[in-house]
Amino acid sequence: MRYPIEQGFVEISPGIELHYEVYGQKDGQPLVVVNDFFSSKHIWVRYFASALSRYKLVVYDLRNQGSYNKIQPLVNSMSVDEHVADLARLLARLGLQQPVLVGISTSTLISKRFAVCYPEQLAALVLVSPFFSPFGETRKKRLLTGWLHLLNTAGPDALFGQLYAQTLSCRTVLEGQDVAFLAQKSVFVNTSSPEQLRAFLTLALEHHDNAEELRKIKVRTLLVAGEQDFLNAPSSIALLARLLPDPEVAIIDFCNHMPYFESQTLFDKALLRFIGQPEPAACY
Numbered sequence: 120m121r122y123p124i125e126q127g128f129v130e131i132s133p134g135i136e137l138h139y140e141v142y143g144q145k146d147g148q149p150l151v152v153v154n155d156f157f158s159s160k161h162i163w164v165r166y167f168a169s170a171l172s173r174y175k176l177v178v179y180d181l182r183n184q185g186s187y188n189k190i191q192p193l194v195n196s197m198s199v200d201e202h203v204a205d206l207a208r209l210l211a212r213l214g215l216q217q218p219v220l221v222g223i224s225t226s227t228l229i230s231k232r233f234a235v236c237y238p239e240q241l242a243a244l245v246l247v248s249p250f251f252s253p254f255g256e257t258r259k260k261r262l263l264t265g266w267l268h269l270l271n272t273a274g275p276d277a278l279f280g281q282l283y284a285q286t287l288s289c290r291t292v293l294e295g296q297d298v299a300f301l302a303q304k305s306v307f308v309n310t311s312s313p314e315q316l317r318a319f320l321t322l323a324l325e326h327h328d329n330a331e332e333l334r335k336i337k338v339r340t341l342l343v344a345g346e347q348d349f350l351n352a353p354s355s356i357a358l359l360a361r362l363l364p365d366p367e368v369a370i371i372d373f374c375n376h377m378p379y380f381e382s383q384t385l386f387d388k389a390l391l392r393f394i395g396q397p398e399p400a401a402c403y
């Protein structure tokens with residue numbers, strides 16, 4: 120088990136604090152991971168462990184997310200742009216300069232917008248399983264509407280079952296069997312309240328996104344996606360890459376929407392190659 124070298128709260132507006140943790144190298148270049156809407160910051164140290172020998176890994180819970188942050192009365196009014204502003208304040212308060220910013224699934228909406236608004240602040244951008252499509256938002260909106268309806272009518276347990284089936288590959292579900300399902304379900308329902316899930320699903324549903332925004336990004340960008348991603352096939356990722364000025368693409372075979380979980384070795388290889396860190400030696 121890895122323990123943070125630093126942790127605490129950052130006040131990003133009066134009465135509202137975000138909890139953060141830092142791992143790895145105190146003086147290393149920051150690698151900042153933005154939580155997706157269904158996760159807790161604690162899980163990312165496992166999936167980004169390969170970068171800890173050189174980088175300062177910074178993880179944090181979004182506003183109204185995580186065990187340390189209280190649900191605020193105005194949670195349903197939160198927008199992607201407000202989360203972008205929170206991230207900007209977090210980086211400023213912690214003095215994090217020229218980080219590599221990593222967005223994952225739903226948080227790619229935040230990371231992409233941050234890169235557009237604050238290009239001079241980033242060294243590079245990594246978008247894992249982008250939650251936007253070159254073909255618009257119609258299909259994504261229908262998925263979100265279905266998830267929100269399932270949450271409201273059957274609760275978090277049912278929502279997790281649907282997400283588990285849609286975001287993992289057949290191979291991973293088969294290999295994990297009931298043990299993996301029940302373990303991940305326990306974490307999900309214990310760290311995500313119905314109110315929190317409803318707020319983030321509503322945010323994503325009401326947010327109007329446009330993949331053309333990628334044309335405004337000025338920093339090196341890595342797109343990572345599973346070959347079987349339920350939202351974007353490799354051909355769609357290729358179209359997204361054509362909108363970027365300096366893109367790299369990593370498609371990971373036999374993976375769906377969580378390549379960092381389904382194939383950590385290949386995910387590490389793509390990440391380390393992009394950020395310029397030597398790949399770890401293979402162990403036999």
